[in-house]
Amino acid sequence: MSGLVDQILAATKGAGSILAPLVRHTPLIFSPGLSELCRRPIYLKLENLQYSGAFKYRPALFNIIQSLDEAREFGVVTSSSGNFAAAVALAASQHSVRATIVLRPSASTFKAERIKRFGGEIVYCPDDYLAREDHVQVLARRDGLLILHPHDSLLTIAGDGTVGLEIIRDLPDVGAIYVPASGAGLLAGIAVAVQSLNPAPEVIGAQPEANGTLQLSLQTGVRSSRQGITTVADGLTAAQPGKLGLKVAQELVARVATVSENSLTRATGLIFEHTGQRVEAAAAAGLAALMEGPRAPSDIKTVLVLTGGNIAPQTWAAMVSS
Amino acid sequence: MSGLVDQILAATKGAGSILAPLVRHTPLIFSPGLSELCRRPIYLKLENLQYSGAFKYRPALFNIIQSLDEAREFGVVTSSSGNFAAAVALAASQHSVRATIVLRPSASTFKAERIKRFGGEIVYCPDDYLAREDHVQVLARRDGLLILHPHDSLLTIAGDGTVGLEIIRDLPDVGAIYVPASGAGLLAGIAVAVQSLNPAPEVIGAQPEANGTLQLSLQTGVRSSRQGITTVADGLTAAQPGKLGLKVAQELVARVATVSENSLTRATGLIFEHTGQRVEAAAAAGLAALMEGPRAPSDIKTVLVLTGGNIAPQTWAAMVSS
Numbered sequence: 005m006s007g008l009v010d011q012i013l014a015a016t017k018g019a020g021s022i023l024a025p026l027v028r029h030t031p032l033i034f035s036p037g038l039s040e041l042c043r044r045p046i047y048l049k050l051e052n053l054q055y056s057g058a059f060k061y062r063p064a065l066f067n068i069i070q071s072l073d074e075a076r077e078f079g080v081v082t083s084s085s086g087n088f089a090a091a092v093a094l095a096a097s098q099h100s101v102r103a104t105i106v107l108r109p110s111a112s113t114f115k116a117e118r119i120k121r122f123g124g125e126i127v128y129c130p131d132d133y134l135a136r137e138d139h140v141q142v143l144a145r146r147d148g149l150l151i152l153h154p155h156d157s158l159l160t161i162a163g164d165g166t167v168g169l170e171i172i173r174d175l176p177d178v179g180a181i182y183v184p185a186s187g188a189g190l191l192a193g194i195a196v197a198v199q200s201l202n203p204a205p206e207v208i209g210a211q212p213e214a215n216g217t218l219q220l221s222l223q224t225g226v227r228s229s230r231q232g233i234t235t236v237a238d239g240l241t242a243a244q245p246g247k248l249g250l251k252v253a254q255e256l257v258a259r260v261a262t263v264s265e266n267s268l269t270r271a272t273g274l275i276f277e278h279t280g281q282r283v284e285a286a287a288a289a290g291l292a293a294l295m296e297g298p299r300a301p302s303d304i305k306t307v308l309v310l311t312g313g314n315i316a317p318q319t320w321a322a323m324v325s326s
Numbered sequence: 327m328s329g330l331v332d333q334i335l336a337a338t339k340g341a342g343s344i345l346a347p348l349v350r351h352t353p354l355i356f357s358p359g360l361s362e363l364c365r366r367p368i369y370l371k372l373e374n375l376q377y378s379g380a381f382k383y384r385p386a387l388f389n390i391i392q393s394l395d396e397a398r399e400f401g402v403v404t405s406s407s408g409n410f411a412a413a414v415a416l417a418a419s420q421h422s423v424r425a426t427i428v429l430r431p432s433a434s435t436f437k438a439e440r441i442k443r444f445g446g447e448i449v450y451c452p453d454d455y456l457a458r459e460d461h462v463q464v465l466a467r468r469d470g471l472l473i474l475h476p477h478d479s480l481l482t483i484a485g486d487g488t489v490g491l492e493i494i495r496d497l498p499d500v501g502a503i504y505v506p507a508s509g510a511g512l513l514a515g516i517a518v519a520v521q522s523l524n525p526a527p528e529v530i531g532a533q534p535e536a537n538g539t540l541q542l543s544l545q546t547g548v549r550s551s552r553q554g555i556t557t558v559a560d561g562l563t564a565a566q567p568g569k570l571g572l573k574v575a576q577e578l579v580a581r582v583a584t585v586s587e588n589s590l591t592r593a594t595g596l597i598f599e600h601t602g603q604r605v606e607a608a609a610a611a612g613l614a615a616l617m618e619g620p621r622a623p624s625d626i627k628t629v630l631v632l633t634g635g636n637i638a639p640q641t642w643a644a645m646v647s648s
Contacts, residue, residue, distance in 0.1 A: 028353060031375050036443065052602065053353050053372075121358065280374065280604030280635045313602045 012196045016165035032174045037278035044302040052313030056091040063163030064091035067152045075101045081149040083136040086115030088154035093124025114316040155189030156246030164190040168197030179304035182290030185209035187242035188249025195256040209260035210289035218245040219260040239286030267292035273324035284315040334518045338487035354496045359600035366624040371631045378413040380634030385485030386413035389474045397423045403471035405458040408437030410476035415446025436638040477511030478568030486512040490519030501626035504612030507531035509564035510571025517578040531582035532611035540567040541582040561608030589614035595646040606637040
């Protein structure tokens with residue numbers, strides 16, 4: 005393993021110890037119905053039940069705890085399509101930290117409401133993924149705010165990776181893990197965390213076709229970006245993979261599958277039908293990838309990470325009934 | 327406390343140790359939305375995520391483990407409206423025990439399918455709650471089968487009570503717990519388990535008006551029964567409370583509220599809207615009781631036990647959209 009992977013693995017183990025009493029160890033449930041459908045044993049990691057309703061609470065909290073004095077003195081700032089921002093707002097308010105959240109005007113109003121309810125202060129920027137990051141830099145320089153990156157930092161990836169630590173603890177003979185991906189922080193974190201298993205399970209990314217930048221970056225070796233991404237999976241709209249996530253993916257990720265909008269919608273409905281969980285479309289990307297792929301029978305125990313459940317009930321209902 | 331309560335408490339603590347590594351410690355989630363609606367802090371105990379999809383897996387497994395040699399030699403038999411039966415079928419098949427399940431023809435076909443999938447052998451009896459119990463006795467005498475009672479036995483109530491042990495571990499300052507009730511096994515088990523807290527939280531039963539036998543029994547002091555109960559909460563159709571459950575309820579339960587069919591339906595929808603969980607109507611009885619009661623603001627931390635999620639998706643959809 006490379007030095008980077010070693011470094012992330014050490015940080016992830018640290019995050020695991022620190023976060024264990026503070027985050028929810030979410031259930032890993034076996035689904036007989038989805039197993040039948042996918043012709044292999046399917047387990048779902050219910051991060052939709054994480055505090056803040058998404059796995060992002062883990063890296064948000066870890067970032068804040070690791071720099072608590074600085075965060076309390078200056079406050080923190082982040083940008084995100086919603087789930088990381090809400091998680092930062094929640095973790096910050098729990099630790100008496102002021103959180104500023106930079107959103108694009110096109111961000112889901114449901115997610116914006118959640119950020120406000122958790123006590124975050126929203127600042128809107130021009131409707132452009134890269135402009136959003138510039139805006140964060142400007143605020144940080146002006147007011148001394150501590151920048152928390154939603155996917156491209158060691159601490160964030162280490163916090164993300166604690167999902168992987170729980171998976172291998174609960175299912176030591178897991179053979180494959182499907183992870184929704186765009187910035188690739190969670191994908192990288194899980195891929196690193198499971199390296200402590202021997203043999204390490206295959207880790208597969210699942211990304212909307214409408215984005216596809218991670219898959220393209222892996223194919224070409226060049227970090228690609230794309231503007232104006234529109235997908236039903238509003239949690240997977242990073243305009244490009246993170247630098248760290250891409251490096252790790254190049255080394256440890258088996259492949260990244262892209263999935264159609266129809267598959268995302270259909271998979272979201274199937275998850276509800278078979279497990280009774282309402283999740284956001286991003287969370288269904290792993291199942292969508294499995295459904296689109298060849299489905300030869302297999303006994304590989306396969307985990308799908310359900311990354312979050314933050315979708316307005318009406319939006320969800322309109323989507324799955326369409 | 328009476329001798330009976332002491333005896334159940336000891337058995338429940340035993341069940342807690344034995345079952346801890348074998349059942350799912352289900353999440354207790356805080357719901358901001360339901361808290362706002364009910365004007366008090368609301369926590370949901372997600373037993374719909376228990377193995378077998380309902381809390382009944384706990385008592386089913388505990389019964390089988392406690393008499394494993396006998397169960398393996400002769401097999402077990404039970405009757406139930408569905409959730410206990412499915413749990414027995416699952417726990418039995420996991421421990422190489424043959425399970426015979428006596429069902430009324432009116433039992434939910436969804437639940438019957440689950441029993442078969444888990445490896446249970448179904449025998450139908452006349453469509454009458456009391457006839458079902460006679461049928462169990464006949465089979466037991468004829469074939470030597472071990473009878474597992476869905477609610478009226480010490481072992482079952484002790485297994486049920488482990489739900490209460492988890493609640494007080496996760497929320498030591500819980501002030502009130504709402505428990506769906508008809509046979510009153512879970513209600514009794516939880517009421518006993520939480521006696522180890524000081525002050526012990528109020529435990530409140532919630533029963534469909536269409537049944538009402540537990541409430542009536544508590545009011546009159548006489549164990550009442552009722553035939554031909556029809557309710558959307560098909561898990562709450564015991565024709566009478568259990569003898570043990572009633573005794574415990576007389577001593578430890580604050581009150582039993584009855585709820586209308588409309589409230590059950592509405593509460594099932596609200597649980598989905600605010601938490602993204604598809605539960606069966608029986609599981610919504612606690613929320614229904616809270617919604618029907620006076621809603622003065624309070625800071626009492628209140629737990630609603632979501633007992634199960636075993637409902638056909640189509641049935642659920644028709645119900646919540648009605």
